[in-house]
Amino acid sequence: MHKHILHASQELQRQIYRIVEDFGELDLVSTFGWEAESTFPKVLGDVIESLAGAIFVDSCFNKNVTFQRIRPLMELLIIHLKQ
Template identity: 60%
Template structure:
């Protein structure tokens, strides 16, 4: 539960939903463009009401840092009172993850599934035309499932590749 809700992606989504990104002061034109593009993409996605690992959007780390900075400032200003921090931040966060809605990160879920079922899992990474590439392949009995994902950063490429192979593997196991 903790790793699913206390992560940069969830915090960044909270910042985008609350329009707090408009209050970030910085001198980088590229960062401003990246934040604007990401928030716009998020606002037009179907994931606005979800949290966790479903997002295919790569949020700039600075967005998640906003929540951590707010919590830290409130913690210091309140005389190091955790209850005040929680009471102040909770309305902003809302109900991000509950036991009913929690999902494992696709990397963890596929890794655990392969280990349990004794499937062979292989992976590779690299760069192509300035984009991060990540390939995942699972050999399950007589079948093989593979996918290569490209993204602006290697963490997102890895997540997308694992997510796709996990989906293919689950469909195969269900039929």
């Protein structure tokens, strides 16, 4: 999803690509990225939070539906970052 964030910040772009490179070097199968030395730019977390919130509201505040919809996305993000 990081490729689809519209912004005009070269520094943000550098931070995002640095994070992607760092994750490419980790063994995400066992750690899910928790061993990363880098911190994520806040905007990346904000995008996921906004998406989860929209799904939560659209599902009439059903946590189970929200988790079922977000989990595959998060798994794809982890797999994508690993490649």
